[in-house]
Amino acid sequence: MLCRWLAYSGSPLLLADLLYGSEHSLIVQSLHARLGNEETNGDGFGVGWYGDEEEPAVFRGVEPAWNDRNLRDLSKHIKSGLVFAHVRASTHAPVQLANCHPFRHGRWLWMHNGLIHDFAHVKRDLALEVDPALYSEIEGSTDSELFFFLALTFGLEDDPPGAVARAVGLIETVGERHRVDVPIQMSVATTDGERIWAFRYASKGKPSSLFYSTDVTTLRRQHPDNPMLLAISDEARLVVSEPLGDLAGAWNEVPPSSWGVVQAGDDELHSFEPTRPTGTER
Amino acid sequence: MLCRWLAYSGSPLLLADLLYGSEHSLIVQSLHARLGNEETNGDGFGVGWYGDEEEPAVFRGVEPAWNDRNLRDLSKHIKSGLVFAHVRASTHAPVQLANCHPFRHGRWLWMHNGLIHDFAHVKRDLALEVDPALYSEIEGSTDSELFFFLALTFGLEDDPPGAVARAVGLIETVGERHRVDVPIQMSVATTDGERIWAFRYASKGKPSSLFYSTDVTTLRRQHPDNPMLLAISDEARLVVSEPLGDLAGAWNEVPPSSWGVVQAGDDELHSFEPTRPTGTER
């Protein structure tokens, strides 16, 4: 329960409605974790969205999201049909822009809740596996960014589920070599601006949580006064690391060891299994 | 020569083209003042622009503009037909968001290059003249923001030239009472999202500089490769506190003690004279 994120896909929506629209919105929740056993997510934030340009925009900050006046102001002026937002609770890595999600590479965004355990010990071995052509693009010092670069190395842009499976398999192999008990816990979202892939997995025990939203038509009937629900299209979809509290009945838990994709047409949900590197690969 | 600003009005333009488009752009100039006798404008910045919403957006930062990655990124994703941008060189007031231009009130934006001299001595007397209903909106500690609130007090929203004339008249009267030699030096721009008013004045001596751009059709002939010029409409207009260096022939100096307005139809240029408060007023 370290970070907290949401991914939105649907009709263009004002970022303010998405981020501040209710007292249980992501930003407000980042200040007052309501479930009692959660940390305050005050260690930086980031928002990424797609507009007219080829690459997505990313706006990140090192202060708590609830204090950022620029974010509050900008969010009233920017509409997008595909948004990633993330609030961070740092474990060890310093609070600096380069450590804030979502991370970006070309058209791709990536955000992660969870941990590569014992990162200090496995970091070097993992960094060596990053495609040398990508290596110098790593700007921060987090496990989440390195995980993204491993997924890119393994073909994220061509086959997201396959690339994430191979990245996780590598992280587990390296972790075991260093006698790490639970190499990875994760809920991850990634997008190319068209589709959103989300993953839930842990090497052992309960993974970080992951939820997707109920059909908007149903939700709107249950919450006729929610301004965000009125503003979005029928096929809109939210994927979140933790339920946003004021939308009872809205959240469907993704089972552990699963991945799904939100896309035009039917969404999909599949089981997820890491792909271990073969002996000859390394 | 403390701050530096530009105001743009014309066809919607990507902020990046306006702010970073050439090596003599506002942001680049803020780093390397080229004329030799100028300060580095590294003490915060701000950009305001109008979009679909009633109120303009404002994005400000306390670091040097040239370092702000969020500004660089956002500017590639935001288009606007009316933009204010300002880079600050602080004299005394601390470098904090609330001291960064442009200042905003409702639909109005305001930015200022210059000084209310001996501000520490005249500040209280000026603050007392601000409309009590507006007083608590003052968030920072600069002369420029207080000047804005005085102009609002004197009717900026109804009659900008008249309100600025009365604000300057008051500043001079109060300054003289405190034996300040040159109460004010200024180049100011303000807008309601439709028109831009600009003022150049000093109580004595040479005022801060002020320039407006030559007709775009002419400029485009002279600089056929400038990407910004290709992107903007014929009636586009820039008003700047100091010429942007790579557009030789582009800049027309506004004479001292003048004000002008950039608007649909013909622009106007008039002489400016402060309106002193009458005895009965205070």
Add this chain to the structure above:
Amino acid sequence: MLCRWLAYSGSPLLLADLLYGSEHSLIVQSLHARLGNEETNGDGFGVGWYGDEEEPAVFRGVEPAWNDRNLRDLSKHIKSGLVFAHVRASTHAPVQLANCHPFRHGRWLWMHNGLIHDFAHVKRDLALEVDPALYSEIEGSTDSELFFFLALTFGLEDDPPGAVARAVGLIETVGERHRVDVPIQMSVATTDGERIWAFRYASKGKPSSLFYSTDVTTLRRQHPDNPMLLAISDEARLVVSEPLGDLAGAWNEVPPSSWGVVQAGDDELHSFEPTRPTGTER
């Protein structure tokens, strides 16, 4: 219950021992409010201390205190026998250095937990009462800083209890004029580097809390392993807005409407009553 502060007087102590020494220290508590009904104090912080120089040092930051690497590092290198520390939970005023406590004027420090209610409405009337010679020193936009300048205006440097009583009396008079139900709630600490004065008061209802520490010899017997207790002298004293949790038996509540002074020789505790301005004064 907006902010949280501590004041220390005693033998020179490493700031790190005072601020981070235990899991219930001020900084750690600022992240996880333990009593359940409290806010996260993530909106800036400040530490002031006295050394060899005439004026105290002040170090402030706009990020959450728990993230500030400079504070963490400096605190391991600075010892002082009189320390003020404050973590902020902002209500309305922006998160900027000038709004962070402790505030300083000459040799004096000031910090405040609580509120001047309806501050937007009473701010102007209160600001007009500040000594004109001090007015331009006001840098921020908080009620707490203005309260400090009112106390300075009324003679804080000569008679702290009298000056605070007059400042509170004025705040109540102005509040009532604006029909504010509870003009002020407060726990305040102020010091000249020799003595610490602390005040607890509310115009109506329960004031912000205030505690002072039990005699160190007694505490040390109860908590033989606490590193801070081992490090400090017998006459050391902590005054805090809220008890630091791991020192059971350590905290004595100051009754409402009281003020006390921590000093060489016996400490004192008196009842506090605001002094209303007389008709002729204003």
Add this chain to the structure above:
Amino acid sequence: MLCRWLAYSGSPLLLADLLYGSEHSLIVQSLHARLGNEETNGDGFGVGWYGDEEEPAVFRGVEPAWNDRNLRDLSKHIKSGLVFAHVRASTHAPVQLANCHPFRHGRWLWMHNGLIHDFAHVKRDLALEVDPALYSEIEGSTDSELFFFLALTFGLEDDPPGAVARAVGLIETVGERHRVDVPIQMSVATTDGERIWAFRYASKGKPSSLFYSTDVTTLRRQHPDNPMLLAISDEARLVVSEPLGDLAGAWNEVPPSSWGVVQAGDDELHSFEPTRPTGTER
């Protein structure tokens, strides 16, 4: 000419006298580069100093040094007999604390002016040479920090000149492998809190500059009014990347391809030559 630094060794001196003491001090120079062909050093800063503790203190910031109120305030309260100070002009790496000099490891500090050229291409090969036990301590993304970790890997703590020679030799070997014309340019200072080692070198052409101060007794005769000179002991020594302007006659240029050490007893100056890795090593 990217960054600018100074190293001081001598009798304990108030940081303020060292950093702000004259109009040509490091901080003031960071704002107005006087020699005309220099960049503004506004991209973060850092100060490290030794006190009573085993490890040095480090205070760093991402804003321009001239704006940092905490630095200005702290510097009036901290005395030290060994100080490193650095102002940064970033080339590519982002402006974040983890990229600000001086870097620290245990008792050691390190700062660097210059460049590892084509760093994006050689970074991975260099990172792989860092001692795996140190690798995860790398927090930033600069060439300077990686250079420090290479020197640590090669035994900086036991034999600074030897370790730096091997680090530079490696950087040149890797650079040549990537067809980099001038693999490294540098003026470097490092210290263990007792002695200061400084290096000046470039693989080709003119290296970054390096100067050491003339004997204090001589200087004091020439500049009888300089407050810093009056405050420091006879054996005090400054090593700087660029002369501080107001001390004419004070600066002796270190020749290219040299290293020196400032220490109790006589200082030393030697020629510097990189030690290339032997074939069997890699």
